[in-house]
Amino acid sequence: MTALPPNIADWFHRQGWEIHPHQKAMLDRAEEPALLLIAPTGGGKTLAGFLPTLAELAEGGFEGLHTLYVSPLKALAADIRRNLTRPVNEMALPIRIEDRTGDTPASQRRRQRADPPHILLTTPESLALLISYEDAPRMFGSLRRVIVDEIHALAESKRGDQLMLALSRLQAMAPAMRRVGLSATVEDPPALAAQLARAPDPCPILLADPGPPPDIEMLVTDTPPPWAGGGAHYAIPQVLDLVRRHRTTLIFHNTRAQAEIFFHHLWLANEEALPIGIHHGSLSRAAREKVEGAMVAGELSAIVCTGTLDLGIDWGDVDLVIQIGAPKNVKKLVQRIGRANHRYNAPSKAIVVPANRFEVVECVAALEAARAGELDGEPRGRGPQDVLCQHILIRACAGPFDADDLFEEVRAAGAYADLARAEFDACLNFVATGGYALRAYDRWQRLKQGPDGMWALRDPRATTRIRMNLGTIIDYDNVDVRMRRSHQLLGEIEEGFAATLHPGETFLIGGQVVRYEGLKEMVVEVSRRSDKEPRVATYGGTKFSTTTELQHRILDLLNSGEWDALPGHTRDWLALQRDRSLMPRADRLLIESFPFENRAHTCVHAFAGRNAQQTLGLLLTHRMEEAGLHPLGFVATDYATLVWGLDEVTDPAPLVSRGELEDGLETWLSGNAVMKRTFRNVGIISGLIERNLPQLKKSGRQATFSSDILYDTLHKYDPDHLLLRITRDEALRGLVSFGRIDEMLARTEGRVDHVVLDRPSPLAAPMLLERGRVPVEGAGRQRIEEEEAARLLRESGLGAL
Known part of the structure; x- marks a missing residue:
């Protein structure tokens, strides 16, 4: 084992800590070109990652940037800086630690390039910006x-692809990295x-207890x-009771709109005035920081939140996690569960509310x-070429480059390991000229x-201009919401939702009811109002x-029939399904047809x-x-998917044949708004x-208008354009999920089982x-209108004329 320097070993002793086995292993394997550590939340994995750095810098004398730390969240980088600075100061190590994100003042960012700290904490977007400079x-x-x-x-996400391309660039600048x-x-x-x-080199995996x-x-x-x-309002009394019986509870939701609705109803039922906050990405930075500060200080009993609190920020004494709504993703559920009892060898406590x-x-x-520890997730696939195009622009900002060298750099990033030279050249040609039609x-x-x-x-x-537009996070078309008189920023809502609002x-937003007063220079002006049932702002959250x-x-x-873990009402419901119809199976497609309210209905249990x-319905x-x-x-x-119409579907098999659906997809995609x-x-x-x-900041409408053109x-003049090919692949994999x-x-x-x-x-x-019914404008609706017109004529006595 690599020995800890005396000052670091003494610090562990003063804390009453024993170094964990996986932390020892990280020290022992510090010279590995790449190493992946998988350790439970609260297991000291961040310290494990930094221990080799601290050991190497403990004796002093190192000049320049030694270690770069990259996290998905700006707040996580700032949190790690605070948590790392304390032990470094207590150990009296000669190490300078700074963070660099979009919130870092411009003067400090300039100084960091000229005189970088030993340890720099940043995000993928800020790293992309840093490598775009000539002095990188x-x-x-x-x-x-x-x-x-x-x-x-x-x-x-594409943020990861961008980061891995940036790591390849860093490796070229620092081969010993x-x-x-x-x-x-x-x-x-x-x-x-x-x-x-670094493709094709292997990367060992270190698994902690x-x-x-x-x-x-x-x-x-x-x-x-x-x-x-999807609101789970029925469970609010039980949720409040759980909040009362714990120190701090995180109440997770899958969308921002659901979080706002639940917080509103939770607050209405909160007769004891328990301190409860709300935290999501559409709230103003000031509102989020206020909640975060209250969490750290232990002043909140509960926080209604979304994915903004998924990751490893140790905010406070959280001892319970409640997931409202089915988690949809086992890995995300486990991640959220880990927010409770953020300590090693202490079980996390969580409640899931359907x-x-x-x-x-x-x-x-x-x-x-x-x-059972069986996590899930969708495979990412090959590296996206739109991210590669941006990376070529980033590389060009830093100075002239050789295409052969850049191609080899790109292929060293795992997701791009099998990138063909013709694909790279197509991206380079697009960046250079815009392509044939442009x-x-x-x-x-x-x-x-x-x-x-x-x-x-x-x-x-x-x-x-290139640097101003770096990044792979797509902002939804949002507008700010401010109080009319004080101009206090409350957060933001989608522009499409704002367009539907009328004065009064x-x-x-942020758990409070506000009255829409007007839209002024792309800012929604509001006043406080609590005597009317509110609508809910729509947000672009996942x-x-x-x-x-x-x-x-x-x-x-x-299909197991082993339903003991299910409540009685659910067991009875499923038993009734088995008696009256069939149970859906993985190896067969169940399609049910039945009449309801004078309409023929077809339900496809896919x-x-x-x-x-949704795509199947279309x-x-x-x-x-x-x-x-x-x-x-x-x-x-x-x-x-449930479809209703005027005529009964007697044989659904042809409708769901692979060839027919693929042909229909091509026709539908060619002129669909999803593609645009x-x-x-x-x-x-x-x-x-x-x-x-x-x-100038281009509004969402302007960006959409110009992109549509x-x-x-x-589509008309260059249908094989690189971006159209990328768009089709993206649509099939993402919004359409074909x-x-x-x-x-x-x-x-x-x-097919047709019942x-x-x-x-x-x-x-x-x-x-x-909710969320999608009408179909077609011959069926025209037939209804014609039949209704004929009925009215008959009743008025004009039918014979």
């Missing part, structure tokens, strides 16, 4: 270690290790959950998976190749779909996740329209569309109560 080789030349915290969270990844929840450690390593299993259970109430909906009747089944399946426009002529073969920016002044209407692995667990549970079920109604079945609308959940929205996102990340300009132009439909079709292999009923089945009945 001088700043990073001394770099010895990069620590990527909460690496699983970054690996799930070593990589460390830290995580508590990883469903596929080898895949994550492959992303972290997982500690005691979490203490998790589902809340069972005397009143059964409602048949539909929002509706079917979520009872999903919650039980998720808890079984969590107890090369005539000066604004997209950004790179030129010199006589020496080196590529460089055509106009060096473009660096400012009220809505929720809309989770239940993962494939969890859906399979649910299907296994439904268990493919909400996005895929494709099915399109196919039904072509077949003359006059569909009128549909509604989708994570588990099923996806194209806008791809265009922003790749650098085609600028979100920010000097002295670009999409239509490319891959989930494809997975369902593959496992059922055309085996014709005289009334809704027990599983289909709750679908009739679901």
